Amino acid sequence: MHARRQLIVRSIALAAALAAGAPGLALAQAKLKVAGVYTSPFEQQWVSRLHKALKAAEARGEIEYKATENVTNADFERVMREYATGGNQLIIGDVFGVEAAARKVAKDFPKTSFLVGSSGKPQAPNLSVFDNYIQEPAYLSGMVAGSMSKSNKIGMVGGFPIPEVNRLMNAFMAGAKETNPKVEFTVSFINSWFDPPKAKEAAFAMIDKGADVLYAERFGVSDAAKEKGKFAIGNVINTQAQYPDTVIASALWNFEPSADRAIKLVKEGKFAAEDYGPYSMMKHKGSELAPLGTFEKKVPADIVAKVKAKEADIVAGKFTVKVDDGQPKSSK
Template sequence: MPRKLMLSLTAIFLMILSACSSSPTSTTSTTTAPASSPAAASTAGTTSSTPTQTEKKLPRVAFVYIGVPGDGGWTYEHDQGRLMMEKELGIKATTVENIPEGPDAERVFEELAQKNDIIFGTSFGYMDPMYNVAQKHPNVKFLHATGYKTLPNMGTYMGREYQSAYLVGMAAGKMTKNNHLGYVGAFPIPEVIYTINAFTLGAQSVNPNVDVSVVWSNTWFDPATEKQAAISLLDKGVDVLAAYQDSPAGIQAAAERKVWGIGNDSDMGRFAPETYISNPKWNWGPYYVKTVKSVMDGTWKSEAYFGSMKEGITEMAPLGKNVPADVKELIEKKKQEILAGTFDVFQGPIVDQDGKVRFEQGKKMTDEEILGTTWFVKGIKGVIPK
């Protein structure tokens, strides 16, 4: 910056001192407030030698992914949520991809806990590894997607995807010609089981004659394995195929047979536009923004968050271009009932696949009962491995 030759040595010294005091410290683990914030406001034009306000340090945030954002499904939507959080809060988060559930995850969480203030783990199998690490780092906030274990510094988060799954099931029940639906499940855990149940109940609500055959891939993201599981159901003659995995392999296999397909997690219509019906879709951004903000303002508390369609964390992807208008109207009406709170997916009577009445007429399942579901509803063909 140019200086006038006649400035005294004392004035030069004061200006240099002031400039040095307002410069942020450069580190690899600290993210500072963006230049547009008051903390980083420009001091151009002032002649005061008083040091400017120290830039406010933002929390260091990390995300651990089971797959890659390019999966087009689960990890993609979490990454979209991260990007929204970064844009709104001016934070650049760390991401670690392709981390398997188990010992590797615990090692990664331990390493991240030494460098970050908030850590999001985005897969069910991360629960115990994260829990173990959280106990050793009480000053770090840990958030686990889809789990049920909490600590004072560890919370869980999930959405009522079963609400959108019910609506997609309604579409499947209207679109089928032979009343045989198929569903490829990822792992036999409550999250997947109650989603399949909701899908089935939705289909039965518009077509009492449908049945749903279920097979398990035991994968979250393995397109080859998931395609083979889908083919096994297509070979049995199902004419609508749904899948609970992170890849579009199931709807692609269905499209090859000219069978209606239903994806998961993200809008997968682009993978099979002619035969696509819809699928449940996630929207994690608002949750990530809210959670990080609460840590920043000191109001964060550990909780088991279970968001709904009304809160926007889960929704139904747009219905495919070849879904009839009357089906779209029917589903939209039911969607509005869910949003208004006048309809509950898991309200009795609910009968399991063995004919046992699980919930009597009018009785609603509690969140604990939903999250602990280990049984199939009537109309599902398939077993839940022990």
């Protein structure tokens, strides 16, 4: 009887201890393990946006976040597998160029959720794709650029002619044509995601041919514009603080709506293969035109008003920026 009573007392004590520990236990379970696998450095435009959104979730205490930058294509699969084997529940990657490897890993880890940059389709049951669908602010930045060119010549330097880049360039060109039908474009690609010296050289060549506004899809272009006293339009991030007399406007990409949605769904056990592209659009606050800042008084007032009206129409769904993934060409 005494032994039985001791057992009951012990059981009650254990239950109380577990109950007391339960909130901590729930909290530990709630902190999702998230990993980032990036082929470029954290400072590169695209990667910086993914990193920023995930660091914000980490700062809020929602996730435990680890990331590896500068992963070579040859190492991508290995690094991704290590994170999956290490118990990370959500793995995010900028997988362009290593698409097949990422899809293979996702297939081998069906219980892990994957969210990867891709112009391909989602892969059931656990691989979702995202994209910087920021063609709307790219169009608006084009409207500003067209109005600021005196020579009617705009130079455009891109990384690779892939859909993600092409659609932004095409939208920008359409916006520039709206405010300046005479504008002509010189387009070139450096075939690298991060080679500022190469981008700078390409921009110098365009300036030599008369371009007075440059579309800086890559790092290095704004440096060339600054050195030659020309203007630049930014992409994905806002670098006006570094180039106050050069960068007029930028089309900003905010990865937070996509990252926060994925984190929430994984926590709820509802993550599925879907296309996150639309969450980069303006109505979801996934993109925006950066404030004109130092150029507020330098851009013509009528153009500022036109841009604001167009922005309102885009958000209200009255104006749709065409998604054109074809490779942009220089004007003939």
